[in-house]
Amino acid sequence: MRLFAERAWLPAGLAADVLIEVAAGRFAAVTPGGAAGDARRLPGVVLPGLANAHSHAFHRALRGRTSGGDFWSWRHGMYAVAARLDPDRYLALARATYAEMALAGVTAVGEFHYLHHGPGGTPYADPNAMAGALREAAADAGIRLTLLDTCYLAGGLGPGGHLPLEEVQRRFSDGTAAAWAERVSALRESPGVRVGAAIHSVRAVPAADLGTVAGAPGPLHVHLSEQPAENEACLAVHGVTPARLLAEAGALGPRTTAVHATHLTAADVALLGRSGTTACFCPTTEQDLADGIGPARELRDAGAPLALGSDQHAVTDLLTEARCLEAHERLRSRRRGIFSPAELLAALTRHAAIGWPDAGRIEVGARADLVAVRTDTVRTAGTRADQLPLVATAADVDTVVADGTEVVTAGRHRLGDVPRLLAAAITPLWTGD
Ligand SMILES: [Zn+2]
Numbered sequence: 009m010r011l012f013a014e015r016a017w018l019p020a021g022l023a024a025d026v027l028i029e030v031a032a033g034r035f036a037a038v039t040p041g042g043a044a045g046d047a048r049r050l051p052g053v054v055l056p057g058l059a060n061a062h063s064h065a066f067h068r069a070l071r072g073r074t075s076g077g078d079f080w081s082w083r084h085g086m087y088a089v090a091a092r093l094d095p096d097r098y099l100a101l102a103r104a105t106y107a108e109m110a111l112a113g114v115t116a117v118g119e120f121h122y123l124h125h126g127p128g129g130t131p132y133a134d135p136n137a138m139a140g141a142l143r144e145a146a147a148d149a150g151i152r153l154t155l156l157d158t159c160y161l162a163g164g165l166g167p168g169g170h171l172p173l174e175e176v177q178r179r180f181s182d183g184t185a186a187a188w189a190e191r192v193s194a195l196r197e198s199p200g201v202r203v204g205a206a207i208h209s210v211r212a213v214p215a216a217d218l219g220t221v222a223g224a225p226g227p228l229h230v231h232l233s234e235q236p237a238e239n240e241a242c243l244a245v246h247g248v249t250p251a252r253l254l255a256e257a258g259a260l261g262p263r264t265t266a267v268h269a270t271h272l273t274a275a276d277v278a279l280l281g282r283s284g285t286t287a288c289f290c291p292t293t294e295q296d297l298a299d300g301i302g303p304a305r306e307l308r309d310a311g312a313p314l315a316l317g318s319d320q321h322a323v324t325d326l327l328t329e330a331r332c333l334e335a336h337e338r339l340r341s342r343r344r345g346i347f348s349p350a351e352l353l354a355a356l357t358r359h360a361a362i363g364w365p366d367a368g369r370i371e372v373g374a375r376a377d378l379v380a381v382r383t384d385t386v387r388t389a390g391t392r393a394d395q396l397p398l399v400a401t402a403a404d405v406d407t408v409v410a411d412g413t414e415v416v417t418a419g420r421h422r423l424g425d426v427p428r429l430l431a432a433a434i435t436p437l438w439t440g441d
Pocket of ligand 1: 062063064120231267319320
């Protein structure tokens with residue numbers, strides 16, 4: 009594959025007239041100042057493929073159906089959908105959800121996967137059948153999958169300690185951390201699939217079990233301090249913040265990603281930064297669920313790399329997540345330009361947070377992931393190429409290549425009519441059909 013970009017975002021910054029050659033799924037040559045020759049011309053500005061570092065695929069079914077209420081009433085709706093999913097319905101929903109992500113320029117997704125078992129918590133004949141559905145969905149959609157298999161053992165954390173599981177939560181639980189580890193040990197990696205682990209939260213995993221999950225190989229993710237109630241309960245029960253509790257369990261460090269990181273103390277920020285833990289912000293979710301605004305700039309300054317995720321998919325648009333990261337900081341600080349476009353692009357392409365350190369850069373040897381973003385749409389016309397991350401949306405994505413394979417061409421996914429796939433997967437979950 010030989011491609012030509014009038015503008016491409018390379019590791020050193022924007023470059024002009026870049027000839028890109030792809031072989032065996034990798035960039036074989038990247039030559040700025042070249043001539044197009046017989047190479048195919050890509051429109052607009054070419055960016056590295058985007059990394060969606062935090063996803064729960066099935067939450068896509070909740071979009072446009074949970075207005076009003078609070079975080080906890082939204083969670084109630086989410087549980088109602090979870091109760092109606094089986095491996096076949098999960099495959100259809102995840103396939104369409106991942107195709108929508110590809111249309112937004114995503115080339116790899118970190119799936120924080122906790123819907124493991126059948127109704128009542130009874131394992132399927134294959135205890136990893138639901139993970140298998142995700143694997144197949146990502147392959148069909150043409151994006152890489154990092155299966156962050158999530159340990160979920162308790163129904164919550166109250167002032168008196170951990171709560172028993174509610175009925176639907178039984179589907180999330182393996183019963184014990186040892187049983188979780190046993191099931192996860194059967195998961196296999198493949199060229200497009202990495203296996204990692206996740207601690208759902210300090211609400212759902214007792215302190216004594218954190219070390220077991222933290223000891224698993226691969227990337228480690230955890231929901232951290234999304235709601236003040238989690239902090240209050242953690243302080244009441246353990247006498248420390250969730251971040252401190254995770255640090256004491258050995259769960260922070262360069263292979264860890266803390267998701268949300270919204271309600272942190274100054275000491276928590278220092279702890280995450282010093283340990284090299286990535287902070288993954290999900291701004292459209294944090295807006296939708298009225299979570300609050302986390303200390304993104306402080307975390308970055310303290311040493312924590314940043315990543316972005318679409319989480320519950322109220323919006324599937326990583327470029328919008330990046331713009332909201334900056335916008336939230338502006339509202340919080342009443343200053344502009346808190347993150348440069350290059351810093352936003354770094355957060356958009358942090359594939360290392362989901363176990364793909366050889367992706368996210370257009371350079372020789374890296375995985376051949378790229379996104380061509382149009383600069384001639386109503387949103388982008390007349391803008392400067394170097395400010396595109398502050399302007400463009402998923403609707404401006406024209407071409408997407410993942411691991412050297414073209415997945416989106418002229419704004420169309422290879423699976424065809426993705427809105428129809430989404431509707432066909434979601435409608436039966438709400439009508440009982
Ligand atoms: Zn989440």
